[in-house]
Amino acid sequence: MELILEWNRNHPHGQEKDRRFAAGSLLQRVYGWLKGMMAAALQRAAVLPFRKRADREAVNQLAKKYMEQYGNAVLRLAYSYLHNLQDAEDILQETLLKVLEARPEFESDSHEKAYLLKTASNLAKNRIDYNKRREADELNDELVAEEREDLTFVWEAVKSLPDTAREVIHLFYQEGYQMAEIAKILGRKESTVRSDLKRARGEGTPENHLEGGIRL
């Protein structure tokens, strides 16, 4: 400002130019001030949906926590749908991103876990819809290498089930959920969840057996 005034004083049309430059500088100042205000307001608006300030460190800490507590559960559920590790890992990553972006409030650890599994289940089903399953089945290869024929039978029997029955089997036997909880996680009717489980077991087979007498 001092420099401008100095320049104006030395200019041939000093008085007139002085007024013009003073007006220009006022506009510049108002623009700068408003820009700062708007930036702050937009920053608040963009950050607020994340509830807590989603700074990088906090997100990373939460991601680590989810990985430690639920990583294997999510990976296994995804594998039960997709039958290969690469896709299952992708689902694990996508699940974390979805949940970290949404940052919902959880009432308990069980609620948190169910939410992650529900998200993973939806993502895995979408993946099946859009891509054909890959040929690789690392679990099968490992079981063959270990000569665990009993487990190979179980895995082949489970794989042969329809997707809707397999997801019920997984949540029931692996995660220990009951029918009502499975229905909520999968967004399905409790009665059909129950009938899927029944059908997978087959009539007359004991509770922890699949159709054909294969023990789960």
Next chain:
Amino acid sequence: MTKYRELMGHIEMTEEMKERVLGNVDAHFSRKARAKKRVIASAAGILAAAAVFGVVIFGRSVLIHETDVPEPEVLGIFNEQEYSSAKELSEAAGFSVAEIDHIPFEVEQTVYRLIGKDLAEIEYSGKKDMLTFRKSAGTEDNSGDYTEYKEVREVQADGKTVTLKGENGTYFLAVWQEEGFSCSLGDASGLDEESFLEMITDGAGTNMEDKSESGEKNQRCIDISRFSHLTDASYKVINKKIEETTKNKFVYSLSYPQLADAEHREVNEYIKETINSELNDVVEVDKLREKGTSVATDLNVDYEIKTKSEEFISIYFRGIYHMKNTAHPVNISFCINYDLKEKKEVCATDIVVDRERFIKQMPQWIKAYSDKDSELSSGLIHAVESHGYEQLGEKNNFYIEDGEFYIRITMPAGAIGYHYVKAS
């Protein structure tokens, strides 16, 4: 350990996988933060420029992308217990659970189940289909069916509003309220409206003794069918208000309705008579209004019309009055129910057709009304039990709203006074 768990134990995250996934998550949010900064800076510039030129823009929706993730839901732990009959299930649940009649397929197996402490379920399965009936206290949808159906419609059946869900005329779920309970009927293969309604109107959810002991179907302790299909009122209601302050500063304020047409002279007279009688019963208004009376301080009574139709009007009055030298104000509550066609009052005894069963069912309605307030619930049940529900014979103790019957229960404690419990 089950074989399945042993099998799944082979699927485990490796350290490399963990690092990879966490690294990608970090990179994703880092990219997002940078992109957001850029958007904010440029948007702020545009907005600031716009503001300078006199343009004001509100809203933030352009910058926020809603992610497609499920809403958080609360999941509980449910224990299931199976029973051998509807009778056993009813005993365990603490309320009556009736078998379903007219099931449209051959039933091969029936399972009676109590889920948690208070959700009763009967599951009928056959070769081609499976039907699940559920009943629980309260009003929440207990179906456990979270499918978003394309077609959702409400139909009237036997005085109940039934919500049918499905698509293209095939329904998989029916939910309805009955006598303080929430009921649902789900069919795995889907049924038409008629099949659902046949099962529902044939007594699904009603008291088991209704069918097994009396043998008469659809027998209920109250009959409100006459209030289910009312015609819109053609008359206007005029609000009248009396306000006066006596010499001893007793403030008397009373609002009451009057029907506009001359043909409603009888009901208008009846309203005024009833108000006089009810108020004199509780506060002896005339005496208190006399000059020199120093007992009362004020009285305030207002009203709400609960049903207004060509055939019937139901009005609910509530108010309060203060007495000098008393700690609490006293509640006033009464109702006026009038049959405009027959030109006569309607009493609770005109609606309650089986007094004994009505009293028996009262605790269930109270529980539904009290929701989770156990203190209120036990207080109201005690009030009913200790008086043997003699109040039922009283006049002006109920109103009808949206075709439902609300009966007054008087708590002995004056300050909290009156509760209207839905009994249909």
